[in-house]
Every structure is written in structure tokens, then in C-alpha cells.
Amino acid sequence: MKAYLLKRLAHGLLAILGVLVVVFLLVRLTPGDPALLMLPDLAPADAVQAMRHQLGLDRSILFQFLIFVKSVLSGNLGESIFYRRDVLGLVVQALPVTVTLTFGSMIIALLVAIPTGVISATRQYSTYDNLTMIGVLLGQSVPTFWLGIMLILFFAVLWPILPTSGPGGWTHYVLPCLSLSTYMLALITRLTRSGMLEILNEDYVRTARAKGVTEKVVISKHALSNTMVQIVTVLGLQIGTLMGGAIITEKVFALPGVGTLIIQAIELRDYPVVQGSVLMTAGLFVLINFLVDVLYTYIDPRISFASPGSR
Amino acid sequence: MGAERKQYSYRLSLGERLRQRTGGPIRRLLRHRLATVGTLLVLAAIVCALAAPLLAPYDPLEQDLRFRLKPPLWRAPEGEKFLLGTDQFGRDVLSRIIFGSRVSLAVGTASVLLGGSLGLFLGLCAGFFGGWIDDVIMRLADVQLSFPFLILALCIIAILGSGLINLIIVLSLYGWVVYARLIRASVLSIKEIEYVQAARAIGQSTAKILVKHILPNVIAPFFVISSFQVARIIIIEASLGFLGLGVPPPTPTWGNMLSDGREYLQEAWWIGTFPGLAIAVVVLGINLLGDGLRDALDPKTYLKS
């Protein structure tokens, strides 16, 4: 157990290092003087000089990187050119919206997809199954932001029962979460279904039946639990896709999350914000993946003892 | 009660028996047909892209503010008709969609080709040379996977600026990992087998043997993976366009159009609806084609259905 977790931790730390390197290079590779990029357009000369010193531009690139890492770890992500506020504060303010959106969608996806996949597997080739497979196909083909637009069209414009956009109470998250959850819903349904079909033919399921276990329990306890193991392995990556999708969904529904922050910052050339928000998002993603790894050790006892290979 | 008894009781009703005997073959037949539908859709899209100037009724860039925001099937008194309506500048939506297919398909195929080549090369190196080269390449893959791809794409576009070439370069980074891993696994497995023989063989022929053995194993999965990747990349390209980071206006791209569509949703619902529909249809077609390819190339999944 320990060996595996340590390996995943090392993996995560390496990933964070990679994130830091990439983000660092981000600004360095952007055409223009890095000091000028970090400051408002008409900054006075001494401010520029101070920034140059702060970034360590007069020293080696490695030193600059170390300064960068040091400031990040101490919580200083720079100051936004546009808002004149610390970047960390801006991101933290925008984070709850994005997190709600991402996890709300994930929960919807899981709550719907898993039962659907299970029922589909136990009634293979039935009408229910065929309809589900059609749904899966559509769900993976439809672009989520277009779905979002269509949802707004039908449920907010033509039939105004939900708000069209903007932040607010939970009603403002219904349509966004619905549209964002679609892809993951389709994917998880498909995985659950194929996993169950495969597992229901396994020897140990036959053993359970031979013991006199009710078919319902065979499905829900013996088979589903093993399928969940398969699903958790893709969960981490899917959350990444969700986070990416959240950015776009925020634009469709005008939600003030981290995605909106990044897009706006790119348009305004507010590099400190771009840097800071990408860092936070990627860092969060690495953390979530690590947590998923930990979750995995609780679900699959084999992992604790088997040699930690790549999943 | 009927559902519970289905699997392990021997007493099935006639209806259930019939369904179980025909359901499997029906599904297989349908898949065949669906794959055909998919192929047709993809071909239609390709034709659209290639013959766009011939198919589009209007110049996609031509603005005519007299006809701005007109609904679908609207006829001007002078006789011009717009099948799918016009946008905020009076440009014909249908023509813009047809021309938009060019960008989507071009970016999709180019990115996959580039990404596939990159993955092929890196995978070969990793598998063939092993050692620290393998480690570095696999670490690179891990680092890339630790970013949600869209964010990474955003950043790189932020640096490089938007434009068709930049877009293709960025999107080619999307899928190289899958290809690389596939090739690497193949090389490693062959290396084990050939190791004994390689001791006797000359250095050059080892490389030739590797190529000769790897290629046939890998071609089929490459095609299947590629088709699904093209689908995903088209959606990502549209997403970037929607965010304003794709090919810049006035070039018609489906993503741009959707962005306008969102803006004018209350007044002109058609601007956003039809381009999205086009994306959905094309991606659906590619997915169906990919499914069909996968079934056709792997007899096991085909029989399992």
C-alpha cells in the first residue's frame, strides 16, 4: 500500500514540477520583455526596473525559475494588470463557480450513467439497451457548448423556466451542469455497460450464483463493485476533460468562474492572471488525480500488494 | 417478476425467447448499416469541403446589411433566398457552414496526421532505445496528461497567437501519447521475441525486422484510433473557435459561428443552431465509421457485438 501511494505521490510531484516548468516557459516564450508583460502598459521606468529585479531577469534562467517556484510556493502569484489585485485572490474568488460546475456535472453523470449502464447490460439487446446505445453515441458526438446553447434556447428563451445566464442560485447551474455532464454521461454509461457484460461472465460471478446469492445482489454487489474499479481508473482523466469543458460552458452561460477569468485575461494580455490561473487549475487537477489514486487503493485490494505498474 | 426469471430459469416466455435469438444478429446488422451511414456522412462532409465554392449558393464573406438577421427560408423581394437564414452581417448561413467544413476537416486531418507521426516517432524511439530516452518520453507524456488539454491549448495559443497553422500545431499535440504508447508496447513485445535471434543477426536487419513485424500489428489500431481522434479534434477546434482563439474572422468556422449564435440567440436562433448541428452530424458520422472499422478489424468484438 505504502509503496504504491509513495509512487503515485512522486508521480504527482513530478507532474506539478512539469506544470511549473510549462507555465514558467509560457511567459518566457511570449514575444516581448517578460517584465513589461507583467506590468500595465504605461508603467514608469522604475517600476519596470523593480519588476526586472523581482523576476531575476538579470540572472540566469535557472535562477529565474527558482525565484518563480519560490514565489508560487509562498502564495504570491503576482498582481493582475487589469484588476490591480493579487492574482491568488482573483482565482480563489472564481474557483467556487468552476468547482460547482465541474463536480455538479460529474455527480449528475455518475448518478445517471451507472444505473443506466447496469440496466443496459442486464437487458442486452432489449429496446432499452438499443435506445441507451443510441444515446451514448449521440452524447459522444454532440459538442457540449452547442448543447448548452440549445438548452438555453429551449428552456430559457422559448420556454422561459430557467435563467439564460449569469451567476446566481442553484437554478443558474441546472442547464450548465446538464450540458457539461453529457459527454461524461455517455462515456461512463458505455464503460459501465461493457464492464458489466464482461464481468457477468467471469468465474467468480458464477461462484456467487452457485452459492445461492440473489441475482439482484450478484449484479449490485459482486459484479458492479468490480466494474466500479474499472470506472475509477478513468475518473481522473475525465475530471480533466470536465474542467476543460467547464471553461467553455462558463462562456456559454456567462458564469464568473476560472475559465472566464482565463479567457478574459488572454484577450486583455493580463499575463499574471493567465499564469496564475493556469497554475492553480493544473495544480488542482494533479491533486484530484492523486486523490483518485488514493481512492483506488481502497477499492482494489490487489493494488496494495501488486507491483506498482502504470495503470 | 418476468425480468428476474430471465437469465437462469429455463422457462422463458415466447417473446423473450424470440428477442434473445434475434436481438444479437439484429444488432450486428444494424451496426453494419450504421457504419455505412457513417461513411456516407463523412464522404458528404469531405465533398462539402472540397467542392465548397461549387456547392455554396453565396460567397461566405459577402456582407449585405439589408439582409441581416433574416430567418431561414426567407425570400428577399429581389429574389435572393437564404435556406438557413443570415447572420448579423447579412452573410448566408448555409454558405458559411459549407465553407466552415473546410477548416474543420483540414484541421482535423492535419492534426491527426501530425500527431500520429509524432507519436509514431517518439514511440519508436522509446521502445527501440529504451533506457533514459524511454523514461524522458514517458515523463513528457505524463506531464502533458497532467494538464486538462484545453487549458494547455489555450496557453499555447495565447503565446503563438491564433491562426490556422498554429491551431494545427497545437491540436497535433492532442493525441500523440496514445500512438506513442501503442507503438512502444508493440516494439517492446517484439524486442523480447527477437532478442534471441538478434544476438545472431546483424544490427541493421534487427531494425528491419522490427519494422516488418510492428507495422502489420499496428496499422489496424492506428486507423481506429485516428478516426476517433479526428472526431474529438474537430470538437476541440470548434471549442477554441467558440472562445475566439481559433481561426480568426472573417474566415467562417463552425466555432466562430456558434459564438455569434450565442450572442444573437434571442433574436436569431438559426445562427447558432445549424453550425452546431453540422458539427454533431459530422462527428457522429466519424464515430459510426470508427465503430464500424473497429468491428471490422477485430473479429472478437464483432462476434461479441
Added chain:
Amino acid sequence: MPLPVLRVQDLKTYFYTGAGVTRAVDQISYDIGRGEIVGLVGESGCGKTVSALSILQLIQSPPGRIVGGRIELEGRNLLDLGTREMESVRGDQISMIFQEPMSSLNPIFSIGEQVSESLRIHRGLSKRAALDQTVKMLELVGIPSPERRVSEYPHQMSGGMRQRVMIAMALSCQPKVLIADEPTTALDVTIQAQILELMLSLRQELNMAILLITHDLGVVAETTERVVVMYAGKVVEEATARTIFRSPLHPYTIGLLGSVPSLDNVTRERRGRERLQEIPGLVPSLDNLPAGCNFQPRCARAMDVCLGQEPDLKEIEAGHLVRCWLHA
């Protein structure tokens, strides 16, 4: 004659696939007396496993179906039972263990959980009580330090140990019949002997009947009391183990025995013959059976009547049945 604990009568289990009908089990009958060990012998594909699965109604319903016959457990026809009733029979009155111990245990549940599941379902025991009983069962089947083992997982155990766990699981509710489908085939020879010995001693303690399915005649000779020989979905010979080995009647049985090397050439038939005799030809595929007697294409002593008509199973002497025109 006391009522047999399990009576299989004219059982027919067919499989309906796109390629046609496969008559995996075609009118099989045999009895198992209380506490008796019966061996069910035949090559792979002869239908022995299918007949066993049919007893517990574990046949995959598309494409298989039990088409006819009766399966009586102490007089009660199991084929009349509803789902719930059948579920209460499985694991409680009739248990089954399978060939592959490596894959027959759920990898993500502990040994204790899996063994105590039967007890909780059939005896309504609490978690604590079931676990205690499980420890006793593990001890009974010869697993060292059972209190530690209950919280372990299948992948931490060897094949032999897992099979012992399977036996513990199967016997926890003291069933009347244990069906053992090739329980030792996947194990080392030394472990084989241990497992068989274990089954015999437990049989003694619990007065439990065992249906031992195997293709290994050595196991049959050592362990069983009566033998049923199957070929291509039909019973071809049935007798006590001693009779089968001393005076087999059906050409297939003779062929089977002749193809087994032995250290002492006891049977009259084999005296003087040093070479192993193999039965020429291949087992017919069950959806394409020959006309007349199923064995006739490979039979050295086939007669004209064998080609045209299938022989019935006849009792030649007390307790010895054969399906062959040579002995009709």
C-alpha cells in the same frame, strides 16, 4: 431401496445458436445416493459439466435451455421451482465447486466475506457469527492460522489454498450434495491428493453425497464408489468403480481405460499389451452427431445395426448399465 438424495431423470439441455441446436445433454439419467460418491467421467465436451450446471440451473439462458426431464432432490423436482426457491437450494442443499480456483473467487472481497456470505444468506447469521463459523470452516479444510486468513484476499493465496477456500465456502451450510467439477485439474499433483483426501474425510463427517466430475481416471479409481461414463451427451455405461475397472463393457470405456498407463496390468484385456491404446478419431461436435450410435464412427467393433439405430441403456447385471448393441 432408500430414496436417492439426487435423481437426474431423462435430462435434456440443448443450446440454440445461430449454427443450429447443440444437444449438450441428451436424455441423461443417474442417481446419487445419500453419502455416495459418484464419478462422472468423459472427455472434454461430452456434457458432464453441462449436466452438473443443469442440476443447479446455472445454464446461461441464451443460448442454453433445459428442455426436458426431471431433477429430483429428495423427491422434489427442482425444475418446478421458482427463482427464489432455487436460490435457496443453491449453496444450502446443493453446492458446487469449480475447476479454476484462481478465477473463481471475487478479487475485491476478503476470504472471510465470501465464505460467510453463504451462512448469512442461508442461515441468517449475523456478520460476527458468520465470521466465527467461517474461521471454523477454514480450519476444517486445513488452512493454517484461519483467524488471520479471513481478512486476506484471494490474490494472496496459492491455488491449492484457494480451492480449500472454495470447499469451505461450499460446505459451510452442510449441503446434501456437493458437485465438484474437475476440482483438482488445475492443481499440482501433490496438492491434488490433499484436496481429494480432504473431500473424502469431509464427506465422512457430513454424510454428504459428492458428484465428482473428472476426466482423470486415476482420480476416479481412488475416490469414487460408482462411475457414470458419458460420451457425446449420453450415458454409455454405469457401474461401481470396481466393475468399471475390472470388466468394462462399452467399447468407449474400454478404450478410455486402455489409454491410461498403469503400473500393474490387472485387467485381463490389457495383459500382454504394453503400448497405450488410443481411441482413433475425434469426439464429434455436439451439433453434428452421427446417425445411430454416437460412438460408432470410432468403434472398432461397430456392427451394421450400430449405424442405423441408437442403442438404449440396458441393465446387463445388477447395477451395471451399458448403452451398446454388443450387449443389448
